Amino acid sequence: MPSIKRFSPLKPKKVLFIATRQIGDVLVTTPLISKARELWPDAEFHFLGYRGKLDMLKGNPDISEIIETSDRPGFCEYLRLFNRLFQRYDLAFVTQPSDRAYVYGLVSAFHRVGVLGGHPQGLTEQDKSKKSKSEQQNAWKKAICLDVVDVDYFNQHVIAEKLRLLSVFYKDPQELFSKPISVTPPCGESIPPDIAMQLHAPYVVVHPGPLTAYKRWPLTYWQTLITWLCEQGLQVILSASPAKQDLQLNQDILSLLDQTTRDKVTDTNGSLSIPQAGALIRNAVLYIGVDTSITHLAAACNTPTIALFGATPPTNFGPWPNGYIGPQPYQLRARSQTVGKITVLQGPGDCVPCRKAGCDDRADSRSACLDLLEPAQVITAVKLALQT
Incomplete structure (x- = not known):
């Protein structure tokens, strides 16, 4: 029998989006943020990312607080960040598959959904071995999440990948793609x-x-x-x-x-x-x-x-x-x-x-x-x- 898609009735009051990569990776999370706003119109949304990489969110109407961290924080910065994040959120969206992003999600929120890394289709034997090792390393990430989405570098668009993080909160996940989907650019500033x-x-x-x-x-x-x-x-x-x-x-x-x-x-x-x-x-x-x-x-x-x-x-x-x-x-x-x-x-x-x-x-x-x-x-x- 086909497996039944899990459904969570969670109604979070505070949500953290985590994107600890480059500027473009931040921008492609905005359709996820917009769709989450439709689900939870009264929730408070915060965003965690690397310092200097978050200008794509300037003026975003759905984000009330932006939290910046170094891409290579030292012990003291880690400690300050963890104290700031600790169990502050009902839900965290881990939009990158890195271990660090998942640790941030684990520290900050009571519930998590996340993206899992992998390898493309058409793998060599060496790549298959790497994939097997990756799956073993991903086991703990699956264990701490309500739901996870696998990366597919050839067949799945990155925006669809992010949107599917919301699947567990829809009784019919097909609704995610039934309406127009748009990326939200930052508010413009005057040109010099x-x-x-x-x-x-x-x-x-x-x-x-x-x-x-x-x-x-x-x-x-x-x-x-x-x-x-x-x-x-x-x-x-x-x-x-x-x-x-x-x-x-x-x-x-x-x-x-x-x-x-x-x-x-x-x-x-x-x-x-x-x-x-x-x-x-x-x-x-x-x-x-x-x-x-x-x-x-x-x-x-x-x-x-x-x-x-x-x-x-x-x-x-x-x-x-x-x-x-x-x-x-x-x-x-x-x-x-x-x-x-x-x-x-x-x-x-x-x-x-x-x-x-x-x-x-x-x-x-x-x-x-x-x-x-x-x-x-x-x-x-x-x-x-x-x-x-």
């Missing part, structure tokens, strides 16, 4: 005057810099694309994080442009906060970027977005098309797919997407699939996006 005075409509925001090298698109391809955009009468705004490698990447791109094109490009020099970047993107006619958190922000701002994907499966971490109904907007492999205002482009190859760290499976690797994603394919997508 020195950049604002350079803007003129229509403009396109281009964000070339990913967190890791294997998600990069070749420099000469950016040169070709930006030159073409400027020839169409569009202003190009180069976006970047304050990270040294992102700033250098944009300078390298600018150095390849001829003077006429360079005069039509505004470089933000990594000076914008996340809320300011959101304000900039909201007024753009188009956003073009690689697999990075700012691309997810652009999608959340309802700006037409073109995302260049290599190793990452869009079925797991493609930018969510706001208002989409259902658990999965994307196909695993398609050279071009458009859902709502989002277009995801992939390079050719039977190995795409591999979910490895590039062809050499390390952070500084190149990705042949991105090398083969030619500017002409992106320009075609731009034309289509600007027509709609």
Whole structure:
């Protein structure tokens, strides 16, 4: 007989959401927060995450308190944090599979639901051994939770993964995906005057810099694309994080442009906060970027977005098309797919997407699939996006 889905009638008064990872991982928890608000309209929601990674929640109407911690806290900081959290909450949502996140959930709340890590499908024998070991390590996490959701890096979108943390509180979990699902961007902040005075409509925001090298698109391809955009009468705004490698990447791109094109490009020099970047993107006619958190922000701002994907499966971490109904907007492999205002482009190859760290499976690797994603394919997508 099929197992009966567990149901919990819990009505928490205080809830803690835990996301101890990167900026994009924080943003993709917002549909979970919104859906939890529908379930418990009078509950008090708090959020725990790493210091400097929580700007995506600025102005979020559902979060009344944000708790920051270091990504590598010392003993004294751990002690202060545990004293602050200890049994303060009725329920904790552990949205990352790390041991530390689960310990935070165990300390802070009487009840927990959480995400469990795992390995993708199509495993080698070595990976299967790792998976078996992971399952053993996950046993204690299952034991302390009302319910858990397994990661599926190829077939389950990360937003569906987070939403399924609420399944145990629904008599019919299918209701989770029966209404439009949207990501909540941070409230915008005024753009610095020195950049604002350079803007003129229509403009396109281009964000070339990913967190890791294997998600990069070749420099000469950016040169070709930006030159073409400027020839169409569009202003190009180069976006970047304050990270040294992102700033250098944009300078390298600018150095390849001829003077006429360079005069039509505004470089933000990594000076914008996340809320300011959101304000900039909201007024753009188009956003073009690689697999990075700012691309997810652009999608959340309802700006037409073109995302260049290599190793990452869009079925797991493609930018969510706001208002989409259902658990999965994307196909695993398609050279071009458009859902709502989002277009995801992939390079050719039977190995795409591999979910490895590039062809050499390390952070500084190149990705042949991105090398083969030619500017002409992106320009075609731009034309289509600007027509709609």
